[in-house]
Amino acid sequence: MARPLRIVIAKAGLDGHDRGAKVIARALRDAGMEVIYTGLFQAPEQIVQTAIQEDADGIGLSILSGAHMTLFPLIVERLKAQGAQDIVFFGGGTIPPEDAEELKRLGVREIFTPGAPLADIIKFVERECGSRRELVG
Amino acid sequence: MTIGLTGPPGVGKSTLGNALVRKARSHGKSVGVVSVDPSSPFSHGALLGDRIRLTEHFTDREVFIRSMASRGHLGGLAGATADAVLLMDAFGMDVILIETVGVGQSEIEIAELAQTTVVALQPGSGDSIQVLKAGILEIADIFVVNKKDHPMANQLKHEIRSMMEMLDFSGWVPELIMTQATSGDGVDELWAGIERHVAYLRESGELDEKRREAFAHQVRQLALGQLERKLDRQLGSELAAGVDPYAAAERVLHAFGVSSEIVDEPARVPHVRASVKGLT
Numbered sequence: 001m002a003r004p005l006r007i008v009i010a011k012a013g014l015d016g017h018d019r020g021a022k023v024i025a026r027a028l029r030d031a032g033m034e035v036i037y038t039g040l041f042q043a044p045e046q047i048v049q050t051a052i053q054e055d056a057d058g059i060g061l062s063i064l065s066g067a068h069m070t071l072f073p074l075i076v077e078r079l080k081a082q083g084a085q086d087i088v089f090f091g092g093g094t095i096p097p098e099d100a101e102e103l104k105r106l107g108v109r110e111i112f113t114p115g116a117p118l119a120d121i122i123k124f125v126e127r128e129c130g131s132r133r134e135l136v137g
Numbered sequence: 138m139t140i141g142l143t144g145p146p147g148v149g150k151s152t153l154g155n156a157l158v159r160k161a162r163s164h165g166k167s168v169g170v171v172s173v174d175p176s177s178p179f180s181h182g183a184l185l186g187d188r189i190r191l192t193e194h195f196t197d198r199e200v201f202i203r204s205m206a207s208r209g210h211l212g213g214l215a216g217a218t219a220d221a222v223l224l225m226d227a228f229g230m231d232v233i234l235i236e237t238v239g240v241g242q243s244e245i246e247i248a249e250l251a252q253t254t255v256v257a258l259q260p261g262s263g264d265s266i267q268v269l270k271a272g273i274l275e276i277a278d279i280f281v282v283n284k285k286d287h288p289m290a291n292q293l294k295h296e297i298r299s300m301m302e303m304l305d306f307s308g309w310v311p312e313l314i315m316t317q318a319t320s321g322d323g324v325d326e327l328w329a330g331i332e333r334h335v336a337y338l339r340e341s342g343e344l345d346e347k348r349r350e351a352f353a354h355q356v357r358q359l360a361l362g363q364l365e366r367k368l369d370r371q372l373g374s375e376l377a378a379g380v381d382p383y384a385a386a387e388r389v390l391h392a393f394g395v396s397s398e399i400v401d402e403p404a405r406v407p408h409v410r411a412s413v414k415g416l417t
Contacts, residue, residue: 031180035185049195
C-alpha cells in the first residue's frame with residue numbers, strides 16, 4: 001500500500017478566517033491523507049519551509065483577504081528558489097475568475113472558489129499529489 | 138541531548154515544546170523536533186497540528202520540525218520516529234525534542250527512545266491521577282505541572298509528591314517543576330532540570346545504558362515488525378478448524394522452527410476446543 005499523501009494546509013498574511021481551511025483539512029484527512037495545518041498569519045517563507053521540512057506532496061493555500069495576487073506568486077517564487085517546484089501548489093478562497101486564470105498562468109496548479117464540491121477538491125489532490133508521490137516515492 | 142515530552146492531550150505539550158525550543162536556541166543550540174499525532178484508525182488520515190505552536194521557528198534554519206502521524210503504531214510514537222531521531226542526530230542537531238501523541242495510560246515507548254523523559258500534567262483534571270496510577274509515573278525523569286496559575290495546581294503537586302514517596306528510586310529521583318508554558322514561567326527551571334538529568338546520566342554511566350536500550354528497542358521493533366508480517370502470512374495456511382488457540386500458536390511457531398516453550402507459559406486448558414474456523 002502506498003504511504004498516505006502529506007498535504008500542508010496554510011493561511012497566509014493578515015487573514016483570520018480559517019473555517020474554510022479547517023473544512024478542507026478535515027475533508028482531506030477523512031480521505032486518508034495526513035494534513036499538516038500551519039495555523040494563521042503565515043509568511044510565504046514559513047509556508048514553503050514547512051512544506052519542505054514535512055516533505056509534503058502539496059500545499060493548499062486559503063486566502064479570503066483579497067491579497068491573493070501578492071501571496072500566491074510569492075509562494076510560487078519561493079518554491080522555485082528552493083528547487084521545490086515538485087510540490088503541488090493549489091489554493092482557494094474568494095478569488096475572481098480572471099485572477100484565478102492569471103494565478104494558474106503563473107504556476108498555481110488549481111484555484112477553487114466558494115461552492116467547489118469537496119469531492120472535486122479531494123479528487124484533484126489525489127490525482128496531482130498522487131503523481132508527485134509516485135515521482136519521489 | 139534527546140528530550141521526550143509526553144502527557145495527556147491538551148496539557149500543553151506543544152506549548153512547552155515551543156518554550157524549550159526557544160530556550161535551546163537562546164543557548165545557540167540547533168534543534169530537531171519530531172512531533173507525533175494520531176492517525177485515524179478509520180480513514181488512516183491524520184490532522185497534524187503541533188506546528189501551530191511552533192510557527193516562530195519555521196524560518197530558523199537551525200530548527201527542523203517534522204510532524205509524524207502514528208500510522209497505527211501503538212505506544213505514543215510512530216513506527217519511524219526512532220529513524221527520524223537517528224537522522225537528526227546524524228545531521229548534528231544539538232537538541233532533539235520528541236513530542237508524543239496525547240497519551241492515556243500505557244504509552245510509554247518514549248522512555249525507550251529519549252534520554253530525558255518529561256511527563257507533563259495539568260491541574261483540575263481528575264485524569265492526571267489516573268495517569269499517575271498506570272505506568273506514566275515510572276517513566277518520568279521530570280514531572281511538569283503545567284498551567285501553574287490554576288487554583289488546583291498546588292494540590293496536584295502534592296498528589297504527585299505523595300505518589301512518588303511510595304516508589305523506591307535508585308539513583309535519579311524525578312524532579313517536579315511548575316510551569317506556565319504560555320508565559321514562559323518556569324521554563325528556565327525546566328531547562329535546568331533537564332540539564333541536571335543529562336549531567337546525571339553522563340556521570341553515572343547511565344547514558345551509555347540508555348543508548349544501548351534505545352538501540353535494543355529499535356532492533357526489537359524492526360524484528361517484531363518483520364515477524365508479525367511473516368506470522369500473518371503463516372496464519373492463513375496453518376490454522377485448521379477445530380484447533381484450540383494454544384495448539385494453533387504451537388503449530389505456527391513450529392513452522393518457524395521455534396520450540397513451544399513460549400506457548401507453554403500460560404497453562405493449557407485441555408477441555409477448551411474453540412473452533413478457529415473464522416480465522417482461516
